Amino acid sequence: MINNKKIGVVIPCYNTGDTIFKVITKLPNYVDQILVIDDCCPENTGKILSEKIINNKIKIIFNKINMGVGASVLRGYRHLLKFDVDVFVKIDGDNQMDSKEMISLINPILSGQFNYTKGTRYKTKTNLKNMPTIRYYGNFLISYFSKITTGYWNIFDFLNGYTAIDRNFVKKILKHNLDKRFFFETHILIILNILGAKVKDVPVTIQYKNNKSNFNPFLETKNFLFKNIFFFFMRVIKKYYRQNKNFLFFGMIFVSSIINLILLFPNLFLYNEVNSVLNVPLIFIAIFVVFYFIYDYLDNPNK
Numbered sequence: 001m002i003n004n005k006k007i008g009v010v011i012p013c014y015n016t017g018d019t020i021f022k023v024i025t026k027l028p029n030y031v032d033q034i035l036v037i038d039d040c041c042p043e044n045t046g047k048i049l050s051e052k053i054i055n056n057k058i059k060i061i062f063n064k065i066n067m068g069v070g071a072s073v074l075r076g077y078r079h080l081l082k083f084d085v086d087v088f089v090k091i092d093g094d095n096q097m098d099s100k101e102m103i104s105l106i107n108p109i110l111s112g113q114f115n116y117t118k119g120t121r122y123k124t125k126t127n128l129k130n131m132p133t134i135r136y137y138g139n140f141l142i143s144y145f146s147k148i149t150t151g152y153w154n155i156f157d158f159l160n161g162y163t164a165i166d167r168n169f170v171k172k173i174l175k176h177n178l179d180k181r182f183f184f185e186t187h188i189l190i191i192l193n194i195l196g197a198k199v200k201d202v203p204v205t206i207q208y209k210n211n212k213s214n215f216n217p218f219l220e221t222k223n224f225l226f227k228n229i230f231f232f233f234m235r236v237i238k239k240y241y242r243q244n245k246n247f248l249f250f251g252m253i254f255v256s257s258i259i260n261l262i263l264l265f266p267n268l269f270l271y272n273e274v275n276s277v278l279n280v281p282l283i284f285i286a287i288f289v290v291f292y293f294i295y296d297y298l299d300n301p302n303k
Helices: 019-025 045-051 069-081 099-110 125-130 133-150 167-173 184-195 217-243 247-270 274-298
Strands: 007-013 033-038 058-062 087-090 116-120 163-166 199-203
Touching (some): 007 069, 019 033, 019 045, 033 045, 033 069, 045 058, 058 069, 069 167, 069 184, 087 099, 087 167, 099 116, 099 163, 116 184, 133 184, 133 217, 163 167, 184 217
Parallel strands (some): 007 033, 007 087, 033 058, 116 199
Antiparallel strands (some): 087 163, 116 163
16 A cells, blocks of 8 residues: 555466566565456466465456456456545466566656556666667567557557556546457557546566567467557547537548549549549648547647
C-alpha cells in the first residue's frame, strides 16, 4: 500500500515455468495483491507456483484454454476489483521487467496527473544497445503506425506490456470488447483515447538475456497492420461522431467528398482523362488529410 492506496499486480503467464518465482520474489513490499494468470501454460506455471506458495498475497487463476495475454489481463483486472485495488499494474512473467521500476509507473497515477502509464524502451540508451535488431526495428515501425491509430502522438513503444492503470479507468475499459491477444496493449490505448484518459510514457529497462518472448514479429506483422487500419477508423467514428457528435469534423469529410466527386465526374466521364482524375482531386484529399492530422494531434487527451 502507498498513501493508503492498494496496489495490485497482474502477471499473465505462458511458457514461463519456474521463472515466475524470480518475478514474484522481486516484487516490492508495497504490493497488496498478486494475481498470477496461468493461460493454459504448457510449462505448468500455475501448478509449479501453487505447490510452493510464497505468501498469502498470491492468488492463482487457471485458464482452461489459452485465451491470450489480453484476455488474461482483463480477467485479472476483474478479480482485483473485488479486493478494492486502487492501482492495477501489469508485469510479464518472463522476468524481463525490473520490478524496482514499478514505482515510476505508479507515482504519476497516485499524483492524480495521469490515468494510465506504460513503459518505453526508447528513452534509455542501454535498452537500445541491448535490444535485438528485429525487435528494435519492428517495434519502431509498429509504434509509428500506432501513433496514428491510437491518437496518442506523444507516446511510443506501444508493444511494451509494463503498465499501470487507475481503478476508475479499469471499470470503464472493462465495458469494451478489447482485443484478447498481442494487440491488447494498443487497443487499450485506443479506448483510453476515446474515454479521454491521460497517458504517460515511463522509461524502463528490459532484460533480454536468457529470456524468450512469445511474440513472433513475423507472424504478427500482418495481424497488426490489419488491426491498426481497422481500429483507426473505429476510433475516428466513435470519438468524433458517435461520442462527441463533432459535426465540424465530419462536415469537412462531407464537403471534401462532394468537391472530389464534382471534379472527378467531368474529367472521367465527359473527357475520359484519367490523369486529371489522379491529379486535381488529390489536392483536396491531401488538404483533408493534413486537416485531420492537425485536428487529431490537438485533440490528444494528453494535451
